Amino acid sequence: MSHCDVDTEIKMASPSRMKDATVLRKVHTSWSSGLLLAALTLCVLTSGCNATDTDIALDAKATLNHRIQSLDLLVFVFLLALTVLTIWLFKHHRVSWLHETGLAVIYGLIVGAIIRYAGTSATLVHMQVEPQGVPTYTDKLPPDTLWFKYPVNQTNGTKLPEGIKTYAYVFRGQVHDVDENEIDLKATFDPEVFFNILLPPIIFYAGYSLKKKYFFRNLGAILTFAIVGTTLSAFLIGGFMYGCVKLMPKYLSSSFTFLDTLYFGALISPTDPLTILAIFNDLRVDVNLYALVLGESVLNDAVAIVLSGAIQNYGEHYSNTGEFETTAFLRSLSDFFSIFLLSLMIGAAMGCLTALISKFTRVRDFPLLESALFVLMSYSTFLLAEATELTGVVAVLFCGICQAHYTYNNLSEDSRQRTKQIFELLNFLAENFIFSYIGVSMFTFPKHHFDAGFIITAFICAAIGRAVNVYPLSWLLNIKRKPKISSNFQHMLFFAGLRGAMSFALAIRNTVSDARQTMLTATSLIVIFTVVIQGGAANFLLNWLKIPVGVDDETEQLNNYQVHSSDGYLQDVENGGGGRGKLRLSGGTESNLDTPADGPNGSLGGPSGGRRRNSHEKAILARIWANFDTKYMKPLLTHSRPTLLETLPVCCNPIARLLTTTQQLTQDGSEFRRVDSDSDICIDNDTGNGLGQDVGPGTGPGAGRRNSLSRMEILEHVQSPVSTRIRLLGFYGKKL
């Protein structure tokens, strides 16, 4: 092969560059392409070259594409950086009427509008082709690739016979609107990026940072709201929307089927945990309300994704006529439950596997390896679920919960911080990216379909759906529930039903039909409205409804602590990062010394904590689980104390011995004990300051405040040197 040939081939490799480079590059902003296409033409015309013109042009085009994609992504990164700076500014000046996600959406809208109206759009050139020679369609499937011979303009072309080159084209999808020439394939930002890249870290972090203590306390209510409520709301919205749509003009009503509206119900039902919890966290709202909202919104995301999958499956595989069919419905129902449960189990199993590995190896001696293992195992949970046709997002959620519940206790201090911080950052970036994109896509996504009637109906239905979710179920729950969900809490729960990332992701997943496009537009608007307006107003509403804010979780714990820990436990020292660095002390009366330093809310937190503790009856489900967990799961998976030797029957002793580590056996009650965030439901006097609070989804101010607190405490230690000394001695007494 001669010299020149090789050169031209070098260039041909590059077109592949324009794909895959970074998935995020699929994000399209068309303004840049127009500008640069002009540059391309110029470049092609001016470059004094001798290779075939087509090759040069293709090469230039590939380079151009790479540049456009870099530029597109740069716009988003720039947008995120801008959002970060503005968030800081808002936090700095204590602006409370607009929150970070709302800000990201608004910036997205502005940039989207600029891109839309300032730039030109480049369309793709397409060509109708037919098979060469006699067409033989032996297969059911269209071919994976087409080979297309194209005559090449070769200036000094003597190398190739007839100057024809063969190009490969890969299968993309069906063209629905053959008449519409303008469809720019690049502009279809692949919705799968949401499901495979952006949602997993967000959902994992939600599970990993769940305040498990309060979560388990309110387990019954959370499960009711999340599973029953979401399903109910989905079907209600679906039915109501279908009725409304059929009353609308013909062109709209004909494009909607009942399954479409049902799908819409499923996608608009899940509430978003991000925004509202950021607000709640900033304000330190009542912990039970916090747990209810967090638990529900995290779980209903999982329910919604499985539910919408089941609805789609129903349409695809089971439904014959579009009429209601009992068998098909039941099959979908079993799909729903089996996928949900299997995903849950895979997630839990992988979480437990990680816990076992971290317990029985000494990988914790090397924090970097340990963190790497943690991340790899968590990610493989997602992949495993996807590879077995389950729902990765659901698996990752329960994996996160297990990781926090078991693995976290086995990790080294370094890895705890590192994993918390990494997922916190990933969560932050992913969440802001999604909200920026929601804003930008309102203007740049080509498949929006505005229909005022549908949008208004959707808004009303979304509100009704949320109301149906909250009020009747609260009433039902209140029959048996001891600390009743007060009507103010119910209003707040209703109001906290912001729609977010999951709704948008489900809506943009499929935009082939008019109906779907209309649904996407309505969903985008609902998300933008709820995030910006409801999110901004949450503050005022909390005041208006007189819901306790400024409740410090810690003060409640301190209270419990003083009551129960007569034998003295030492709380874990979480010094670095945003952790609530505390060197609390052990041993009878001394712990009282800490009380004044424990934040300004001691007076408020004290009584409320007491009240809650006394009046709160644990749910039966939670109680059974807690018992099983303390007796078997924790001794098996962590280094916690009642070992399997003590809890298992005597006959199982050999196995129990095998599953108990020396570390577990050698530690005794008074020693530096691993503190566990949800121990409250297991052993009453073990009320630690564990993960739940440390990884709370609060972004900035909490951390800032905590730092200053811990600094204050150190100062206090310095001011009273004797007690400092005693504390330090107490702390290291065992080691000397």
Place this chain on the structure above:
Amino acid sequence: MSHCDVDTEIKMASPSRMKDATVLRKVHTSWSSGLLLAALTLCVLTSGCNATDTDIALDAKATLNHRIQSLDLLVFVFLLALTVLTIWLFKHHRVSWLHETGLAVIYGLIVGAIIRYAGTSATLVHMQVEPQGVPTYTDKLPPDTLWFKYPVNQTNGTKLPEGIKTYAYVFRGQVHDVDENEIDLKATFDPEVFFNILLPPIIFYAGYSLKKKYFFRNLGAILTFAIVGTTLSAFLIGGFMYGCVKLMPKYLSSSFTFLDTLYFGALISPTDPLTILAIFNDLRVDVNLYALVLGESVLNDAVAIVLSGAIQNYGEHYSNTGEFETTAFLRSLSDFFSIFLLSLMIGAAMGCLTALISKFTRVRDFPLLESALFVLMSYSTFLLAEATELTGVVAVLFCGICQAHYTYNNLSEDSRQRTKQIFELLNFLAENFIFSYIGVSMFTFPKHHFDAGFIITAFICAAIGRAVNVYPLSWLLNIKRKPKISSNFQHMLFFAGLRGAMSFALAIRNTVSDARQTMLTATSLIVIFTVVIQGGAANFLLNWLKIPVGVDDETEQLNNYQVHSSDGYLQDVENGGGGRGKLRLSGGTESNLDTPADGPNGSLGGPSGGRRRNSHEKAILARIWANFDTKYMKPLLTHSRPTLLETLPVCCNPIARLLTTTQQLTQDGSEFRRVDSDSDICIDNDTGNGLGQDVGPGTGPGAGRRNSLSRMEILEHVQSPVSTRIRLLGFYGKKL
């Protein structure tokens, strides 16, 4: 639109899922596809459905593809987890003859062999097509998409006229070997993933964790080795290989041009920083040798990527005949320098911009926001360089250096740890992924071309190239250099020339011709050999060459510290994570108390540190830069002390005041001062324990050791309560 139509359309959207989902999914292991293809067929046959058969089949295929990709990626994630566990086991048992990257390669080879010989491979179906109707080739470029009408097998098909659907196919690239029917497009793992996803974090981390003090001390030598040495080696290998290849059998010699072998020279010249530095770090090898190897291997990666780009450009655009041409050569040369310098400048500018933002805003009050900003700015550097047709990898390297040099000093404690830890983890995962992939691809990558003659020649040439890089240049440098590079050091430098990620990435970037495929195979083998064998033997060679190991960087600093810090500085408290947590003290004689606690190497490090300090003459280049840096850059970009008010001429006072923060003005010499890792070259008595050491690329054991050290120190503090009290008082004296 009727119900059924919408349903089928839902399915059509999913094929797009098989692309983009995750870029990494492009990684292909073909064994799974064979298995699952059988499942597909079964699934299609058994599903009792009524939609068109084609639709169902397409949908099933899309799902299948998604599953295969998840499975493929799962294999790699599993491989990484296995590697992590084995690394731990090796570190635990102090196995030194095999290092982690070598391990990753070996596991990769094993899994690759299993995949190759245990699985079946599915090939893609392709079809030759031609334009419909009269072909009009008005454009130079082949169309972006082809629209292909395909008759659909519709079981109850009355909906669509003639049962024909139009499918879109997108442009992929040229088909080179039209006869070879078997090419599986999915198997071509996109090499751009290396350049756009895996290399940037590795290179950024290299820059961010550079031990700047020693780097700047050896700047002259490093630049000589990296720029002159790499270029020299590339041309020498290129020329020599060309000569050898021409002596080989016709079929081989005819496929190679001089540019090919030159490209090979450029890609095989850069040495890999990862493996050798992990070894050096574990052994705490002599710091100057460490700095030389690190500096050179990091910079020559940057040089090689730009050099290979210039060579390619030369071939594509400038060369007319394949003969040597002076103007084309000069244009390539100017390309090389301009791209390198511009990339460097973009990187440095973005780093400085981040420093400015972090200095002049109080975003450090919110560590999460600060870290997010840091990550976003660093990533946007890469995108910016790529969008302007420069080299992102080079920009990111210098951005990393600037971030470490300036921004790091402005960051909050939390963000320092967080950014260090995140990039450390990313680096670890990316690096192990690459080495695993090198192993796996030896078996699964379809475009390997084994040629024993070429491979042997390549091995010899690579060794010669390295020798030419090291020995003559060392001789030249030794003429002027004060602490001469001893011949033992030279042998070690020669031996430390492992080839790694960059060589492989450059080789796999383009595999269209036989020549390129032969080069890829040779490169893979050289990488595997050097990483496994040379990496494993490095330990023994260090012993054999009697190169000082176990030199603790800290001990040297302590020495300097005692000599210079009579006015007492307090070193930064780096408590959490893998940081070397030290609460060192201030104030005359007291600091002597710390000496015994400072590790077992005090006796060795002491004298060597002294010797080095006294005898080492700073390079002129380094001296000028250090002066400029201390006087203008640092005061502008950080909160460090000689403010611009002091260093700028009086006339610039208004501007200087604007650029000086209150924080900068209010702090005085004795206060808690930001310590800076490379301050050694700026102000002699400011020898801090800053970033350089903290972010050292050591993975596990260092961190473990450091933790235990810091604990020991705290213990010591407890044991002598009076001094502890004084220390703490001294520490917080200013705050009380």
